[in-house]
Amino acid sequence: MNSTNKNEHTHPTPTNGQWKTFGSFVQKEFYHITRDQTTLALLLILPVLLMILFGFSINTEVKNSQIAIYDPSNDVATRGIIEKIKASDYFTVVRMLNNPAEIEKQFLKDDLKMVVIFSDHFYENMQRTGKAQIELLTDGTDPNSAMTVVSYASNIIGLYQQDLFKIQQIPFEITPSVKLMYNPELKGPYFFVPGILGMILMIICSMMTSISIAREKEFGTMEVLLVSPFKPMYIILSKTIPYFVISLVNLATMLLLSVFMLKVPIAGSLFWLVTFSILFIFLSLSLGLLVSSIANSQLQALLFSGMVLVIPVVMLSGMIFPIENMPAFFQWFSKLIPATWYITGVKKIMIKGLGFTSILPELGVLISMTILLIGISWKTFKYHLE
Amino acid sequence: MTNIQESEWAVKCEKLSKTYKPDIQALKNIDLKVSPHQIFGIIGPDGAGKTTLFRILTTLILADEGKAEVMGCDVVTEYEKIRRNIGYMPGRFSLYQDLTVEENLKFFASVFGTTIEENYDLIKSIYQQIEPFKNRRAGQLSGGMKQKLALSCALIHKPKLLILDEPTTGVDPVSRKEFWEMLRQLKEEGITILVSTAYMDEASLCDAIALILDGEFLKIDTPENIVRQFEPTLYSIRSLQRSKLLTDLRGLPAIDSCYAFGESTHATVIHNQISPEALKKYLSEKGHTDLEVVPIAPTVEDCFMELSKQMHQN
Structure with a gap:
């Protein structure tokens, strides 16, 4: 503060009067939010929608895939394999084909996931040459599910082979025993719930805060507020409070949905999960403040927080694409994204059920990021227009 | 709240310049002195530099060169003191469209650490005209009523200097006339009023005027003297x-x-x-x-x- 005004009341912390003013600022923000009911409804329903969307429609598991089989041999071996395929949960055989010409036609027509094509004289070939062929025809336009379907089918065929070997008494046998830790049933929700938590909190906090500040600039009300004795930093802080509250509501909704609807239990401590999430909310809010000091219109704020904040969260935080599969540069870049750390931490507490000490690195990174961001937005905050 | 001592000039500018990128000189080396307790008009067409001048005086933007004082306080070093003691109504009526008339007024009162009741006598005559609509949202008011509400909001903390940027633009002729009548009453209350307008016919309603064009003052005098010198x-x-x-x-x-x-x-x-x-x-x-x-x-x-x-x- 300027030392020439010693007799001035310059308050480093708010006085009673200023708390009152702060209160009416917060009240005003709640008016804005509650009167724009469409937006409010969107903010509250969006997490629910995303949870349902990811929970039920985006399914990484392959169950009851429709397949067709072309079996010109129709012998002991092919019948044995077909029995095994039919017995599995993964496949439903919808059609037995009689003619190789039908294969492609049916593949297009019946929306088949796979066609299993046995070679002629399958069992005979197997016995005589030790080699018999099965062709697995899948839909390459959807590589993920094609790969999954193929690997399931290969497993089944492998199992049949093992059975054969047992009969023929091979002296040794190697059986890999696979155990999936933390998510034994390979359920999708275990994977995406932490990601959605990170994404929603980021959207609500940073996008909405920056838009609401940009709106004041756009409508010219910021001009009047700046020409007032109230400290500009408090004006900005008062903007974050309603969105903090909404984020808490969203956090609660999402956790409830994930436990009761998607059956993803909170394996670790709820207290630390919530505390850790609140830290992430603070961080997202300070990102929003930073965006607002750059953006001068609502559209700019929307684009900026959408492009620069939300899309990287979706693409690079490991929410959808595993970080390990990314090129080195993006792996390094993903470490700069706060949501990456948040999602890792949530996975540790919520899914793996690890204790507080296990998330110390994530906690440390997020705390330092928050301090850094608040520091930058404090420094870059403009006490003047322009 | 700190009171500012009476100073000789309500506004004093010396060699004030402001250039916007790229190369638009909004203010060119202007000098201005406004004595207190009068209605001072800055008259000029759109783009003449009126808003830029007001934004410098209200401490919203910084001048490139020159000095400006508002009620004896420097706009750069003592901006907090100035912000406490002026009322400002920007060109677009800066109201919250989704808040009601009463909520807007209440909010602005609290921004300046006061209440409607405390200073009701000052805004009474203006606010009474829009009070029947106090539960209506500001966005649904007519231009004239918005203007009255914005003026009430700017006055709610009893400022010593009222800065009004084109308050009558986009307002019907009847409301314009009423508005100038209100300004005259406020002057009687001892408030200095600095007002800008693009309507030349409003010049004669001011005690003194400055004609501005392309960032320069053409003349500063009373309207009578300016006409006489023609x-x-x-x-x-x-x-x-x-x-x-x-x-x-x-x-x-x-x-x-x-x-x-x-x-x-x-x-x-x-x-x-x-x-x-x-x-x-x-x-x-x-x-x-x-x-x-x-x-x-x-x-x-x-x-x-x-x-x-x-x-x-x-």
């Missing part, structure tokens, strides 16, 4: 053939300048070089009918046209 003879001309009137007048060497003025056309003549009768004869020869040429007393707008012409000639 030298050339002024004719108001009407003709049925309006469209060719300006071209025909410009073809006459005795006519110094001419411009459309509402329904009629104004022409200035230096040293009475041509009489109204002679001018009428010349124009009817050019094919004008229903002619009317009347010598008239100049208005502030005529002075503005004359001064801006002189500026361009220099």
Whole structure:
């Protein structure tokens, strides 16, 4: 503060009067939010929608895939394999084909996931040459599910082979025993719930805060507020409070949905999960403040927080694409994204059920990021227009 | 709240300059002194630099060069002190459209650490006119009512200096008249009012005016003095053939300048070089009918046209 005004009341912390003013600022923000009911409804329903969307429609598991089989041999071996395929949960055989010409036609027509094509004289070939062929025809336009379907089918065929070997008494046998830790049933929700938590909190906090500040600039009300004795930093802080509250509501909704609807239990401590999430909310809010000091219109704020904040969260935080599969540069870049750390931490507490000490690195990174961001937005905050 | 001591000038600017990127000089080295307890008008067309000047005075933007003081406080170093003691109404009425009339007023009262009740006497006459609509959202008010609400909000903390940026733009003529009446009452309460406008006819309602064009002051004086200093003879001309009137007048060497003025056309003549009768004869020869040429007393707008012409000639 300027030392020439010693007799001035310059308050480093708010006085009673200023708390009152702060209160009416917060009240005003709640008016804005509650009167724009469409937006409010969107903010509250969006997490629910995303949870349902990811929970039920985006399914990484392959169950009851429709397949067709072309079996010109129709012998002991092919019948044995077909029995095994039919017995599995993964496949439903919808059609037995009689003619190789039908294969492609049916593949297009019946929306088949796979066609299993046995070679002629399958069992005979197997016995005589030790080699018999099965062709697995899948839909390459959807590589993920094609790969999954193929690997399931290969497993089944492998199992049949093992059975054969047992009969023929091979002296040794190697059986890999696979155990999936933390998510034994390979359920999708275990994977995406932490990601959605990170994404929603980021959207609500940073996008909405920056838009609401940009709106004041756009409508010219910021001009009047700046020409007032109230400290500009408090004006900005008062903007974050309603969105903090909404984020808490969203956090609660999402956790409830994930436990009761998607059956993803909170394996670790709820207290630390919530505390850790609140830290992430603070961080997202300070990102929003930073965006607002750059953006001068609502559209700019929307684009900026959408492009620069939300899309990287979706693409690079490991929410959808595993970080390990990314090129080195993006792996390094993903470490700069706060949501990456948040999602890792949530996975540790919520899914793996690890204790507080296990998330110390994530906690440390997020705390330092928050301090850094608040520091930058404090420094870059403009006490003047322009 | 800190009170600012009475200073000699409500506003004092010295060699104030402001340039916007890229290369737009909004204010060029201007000097201005406004004495307290009067209505001071900054008169000029859009883009003349009025808003820039007001934003510097309200400490919203910083000047590139020069010094400005508001009630004796420097706009750069003592901006907090200034912000506490002025009322500002920006060009667009800065109200929250989704808040009601009463909520807007309550909110702005609390921003300045006061309440509606505390200073009700000052805004009473203005606010009473919109009080019947106090539960209506500000976005649904008419232009005139929005203006009254914005003025009430700017006055709620009893400022010593009221800065109004084009308060009558986009407001109907009746509300404009009422608005100037309100300003006169506020002046009686001891408030200094600095107001900008693009309507030249409002100039005569100010105690003193500064004519501004392209970031420079053409003249600072009382409206009466400015009109008195107008030298050339002024004719108001009407003709049925309006469209060719300006071209025909410009073809006459005795006519110094001419411009459309509402329904009629104004022409200035230096040293009475041509009489109204002679001018009428010349124009009817050019094919004008229903002619009317009347010598008239100049208005502030005529002075503005004359001064801006002189500026361009220099």
